[in-house]
Amino acid sequence: MNSIRLISWLLAGLITCGTGVALYLFLGAPTQQRTLHQIQGDAVRGAYVLRLANCVGCHTDREAGEEGFLSGGEAIATPLGTFFGPNITSDPDYGIGKWDLDQFASALINGVAPNGDHYYPAFPFTFYARLNDQDIVDLWSYMQTVPAVGNPSQSHRIGWPFNQRLLMAAWKTLFLSTSLSQANESRGDAWRRGAYIVEGPGHCGACHSPRGPLGNIDSANRLTGSTIGPDDEATPAIDPLALAEANWTADDLFWLLQIGVLPDGDVIGSSMADVVDDNTGHLNDDDLRAIAEYLVSH
Numbered sequence: 001m002n003s004i005r006l007i008s009w010l011l012a013g014l015i016t017c018g019t020g021v022a023l024y025l026f027l028g029a030p031t032q033q034r035t036l037h038q039i040q041g042d043a044v045r046g047a048y049v050l051r052l053a054n055c056v057g058c059h060t061d062r063e064a065g066e067e068g069f070l071s072g073g074e075a076i077a078t079p080l081g082t083f084f085g086p087n088i089t090s091d092p093d094y095g096i097g098k099w100d101l102d103q104f105a106s107a108l109i110n111g112v113a114p115n116g117d118h119y120y121p122a123f124p125f126t127f128y129a130r131l132n133d134q135d136i137v138d139l140w141s142y143m144q145t146v147p148a149v150g151n152p153s154q155s156h157r158i159g160w161p162f163n164q165r166l167l168m169a170a171w172k173t174l175f176l177s178t179s180l181s182q183a184n185e186s187r188g189d190a191w192r193r194g195a196y197i198v199e200g201p202g203h204c205g206a207c208h209s210p211r212g213p214l215g216n217i218d219s220a221n222r223l224t225g226s227t228i229g230p231d232d233e234a235t236p237a238i239d240p241l242a243l244a245e246a247n248w249t250a251d252d253l254f255w256l257l258q259i260g261v262l263p264d265g266d267v268i269g270s271s272m273a274d275v276v277d278d279n280t281g282h283l284n285d286d287d288l289r290a291i292a293e294y295l296v297s298h
């Protein structure tokens with residue numbers, strides 16, 4: 001009798017703990033609330049933020065020509081499955097034309113859809129969580145000017161169990177950080193701007209950082225290169241030590257990011273060529289110098 005009672009207590013305890021852990025995992029995803037409505041948006045600056053954050057890279061099909069702009073991207077192969085950046089034009093049915101600023105912000109910084117669904121981190125919201133308020137509002141002003149394209153978004157190809165979006169709630173509890181602070185007050189403005197771009201909108205670590213078994217960025221070793229970048233391609237380390245060992249100077253980095261030329265005069269290849277085309281090649285000199293300064297000395 002006594003041992004049966006003991007076992008029932010133990011079972012009850014286990015179930016309570018298990019439920020507690022499950023509730024924590026599925027309901028504990030951090031969310032940020034921002035107050036954005038008083039901020040005046042500037043669509044011209046927003047077009048620049050679109051480049052800074054490389055929204056074009058994953059949401060545009062290069063084959064589709066000008067009409068394809070932001071109306072849905074090429075396949076992104078990851079160990080979890082193949083993803084397609086959806087249509088984010090102003091089309092009310094196929095794009096995000098019916099969204100408002102808060103819904104847009106929540107997609108970017110919380111990885112949550114207007115209907116409450118959780119996004120997959122193939123959409124780099126763990127980096128966009130660091131976007132500042134002004135950049136979000138400017139980007140939204142610009143997004144509303146993007147011509148509507150009536151392309152249906154393609155479905156992702158993901159096997160069980162990862163096709164269960166609810167799992168992403170637990171993933172976010174474990175891996176989404178809302179700590180925004182990149183600020184290191186002892187550094188100058190350019191360095192801090194570089195930190196913001198590289199660790200935030202520029203999401204360089206999405207490709208250049210190693211990942212854990214659940215696709216999470218290994219933040220302690222960030223920017224030290226990855227054996228499985230996008231499309232199963234390895235990426236080089238771009239942390240200060242690795243750059244110093246390979247004799248990269250801030251000037252070399254500036255030219256690579258602006259025009260895709262390596263110190264030996266060769267042209268950069270693979271997905272980094274697309275990054276230069278869609279993203280860093282559109283940035284102003286100050287921002288490129290800021291990125292370079294941060295990379296060689298953080």
Ligand code: HEC
Pocket residue numbers: 050053054055056057058059076083084085086087088095096104107113118119120121122123124128
């Ligand atoms: C590395 C690739 C990548 C980049 C860069 C990227 N996205 Fe996405 N985005 C995705 C993928 C993949 C999804 C789909 C996620 C899902 O279904 O869970 C997505 C989803 C979205 C959605 C949700 C659309 C919907 O119909 O629910 C919005 C809005 C969005 N992205 C906007 C942006 C903006 C704005 C930027 C730039 C700041 C950006 N994305 C940059 C890959 C990317």
Ligand code: HEC
Pocket residue numbers: 198202203204205206207208229230233234235236237238246253256268269270271272275280291295
């Ligand atoms: C979509 C994935 C991707 C993203 C995002 C990305 N890179 Fe790269 N990067 C690569 C790949 C792949 C290479 C290797 C290219 C090659 O050698 O052909 C590379 C190479 C480089 C190199 C040359 C390093 C060396 O030793 O040869 C630098 C520097 C660099 N990237 C900086 C950046 C910065 C800064 C960012 C963010 C603004 C960034 N990358 C974002 C994929 C990416």
